[in-house]
Amino acid sequence: MRTGTRRHRPQERIITRWLLPAFSGPFVQIANFYILIALLAVCALGGGSSFANVTSLLYVRPVAVIAVVAAVLIPAPANWRMFRAPIILFILFALLIALQLVPLPPAIWTALPGRAPYIAVADLAGAQQPWRPVSLTPDLTMNALVSLVVPGAVLANFVKLRFDQRYAMILIVIALCGLSAILGVAQIAGGPNSPFYFYQRTYAGFPVGFLANRNHHAALLALVFPALRIWTMAASQDRAWVATRRWLALGIGVLILPIILATGSRAGMALATLSILTTFVIFPKNSRNRSAVTSQPRFALVRLIIPALLIALVTLTYIFGRAASIDRLLSLAHIDADFRFRFAPVMLDIIARTFPVGTGFGSFDPLFRQYEPDAILKSTYFNHAHNELIELTIMAGLPGLLLLAGFVTWVVTRMIASLRMGYRADTAQFMGRFGGMAIIVILLASLVDYPLRAPLMAFVFTLGCCWACENRTTGVGTPREQE
Secondary structure (H helix, E strand, O other), X not given: OOOOOOOOOHXXXXXXXXXXXXXXXXXXXXXXXXXXXXXXXXXXXXXXXXXXXXXXHHHHHXXXXXXXXXXXXXXXXXXXXXXXXXHHHHHHHHHHHHHOOOOEOHHHHOOOOOOXXXXXXXXXXXXXXXXXXXXXXXXXXXXXXXXXXXXXXXXXXXXXXXXXXXXXXXXXXXXXXXXXXXXXXXHHHHOOOOOOOOOOOOOOOOOOOOOOOHHHHXXXXXXXXXXXXXXXXXXXXXXXXXXXXXXXXXXXXXXHHHHXXXXXXXXXXXXXXXXXXXXXHHOOOOOOOOOHHHHOHHHHHHHHHHHHHHHHHHHHHHHOOOOHHHHHHHOHHHHHOOHHHHOHHHHHHHHXXXXXXXXXXXXXXXXXXXXXXXXXXXXXXXXXXOOHHHHHHHHHXXXXXXXXXXXXXXXXXXHHHHHOOHHHOOHHHHHHHHHHHHHHHHHHHOOOOOHXXXXXXXXXXXXXXXHOOXXXXXXXXXXXXXX
């Protein structure tokens, strides 16, 4: 009878070293991990649109509520102290929205800036002013408050994950991006009427993956590059696995990059470029997590081939007419026709009339119609400012800006603390850096669009906030076991 150590094939290594440890253990230790993955799957299938009236929200939000309740009932230990910053910021954000729904007496409400038109209408009608909330659209503000159930579910379950499970979620994000890219290929192949589009209001003919908006899809795919980098940096003494892992990461990156270019998102192309360049800066190649096998000459050759391959890939994508992002970037006509720039004066006028109180979350669309001059009327409507900084200022006024400033300060502080470790950083520090990158990429995307309004993107953003909390004291475990 033959005895000895069984040699695993590469596919088995992926399963046993990444997934099985995270899925293994007593029920209370794995339940929250299963819940997070299930919720992510539900958000991928029905949480890709930012519209409040999408039918799929009828099951996405109830599942998120169930996930919150389950997180509360499962008696697993929770590390509230470690994640206190995003939890506190989340609670403050929810309170800010809720306070906009509290009715105010007429004497106070009529003194708020931007309420003069409504006061004039009531005077003409001879009606008395009732008690009103700060929000001019309470129903839409209530919808904004309810939408927080998805990031709330992520927070409630993530705080109960083990270190290896928090680490394994990076592979889950890589899988999400890969599947979304493959779905995007199927959408392109099927044409504008492809059955693989999940939403009626979408960018037909472009790869949007699990999302309805091509800009949001490009922002999501841009996160795969730092995630792949962390994956390939995990220490290992198995030379065959190190090589296999690197080629797998290269293959995934090669698949996703042309999809980003094909989305037609100029911001997505810029974010992907920034993501790739930043990845190799904040994840140094000679960190202590690097295996000795990576110093071999063949890996030095790979490092030279990768940039050349990326340049060739971009060039071929453009030559074959699939780089819509580059076409739109080079076309001045698209810039001239961009309504987010043409309507900027109107939005600044709204801020001047309603600051510092704001008009209520979710109020942008009906409010913009009130201030929209006849000269810019068109057959379609302008549903968002396509700049979350401007829209937040309109909806939440000074309190919203102060909360945003506190959040940005926390993110910058966490990134600086992690980067100061330099080459001495461990796996937990790299997870923290990846979380910071995810936050920054999505926030930059929010300056020209509104990705966080899609539940799927809100899910990933919340993961980034949780990963950003990682530090050397949280990395208890063996990164080598978690490949």
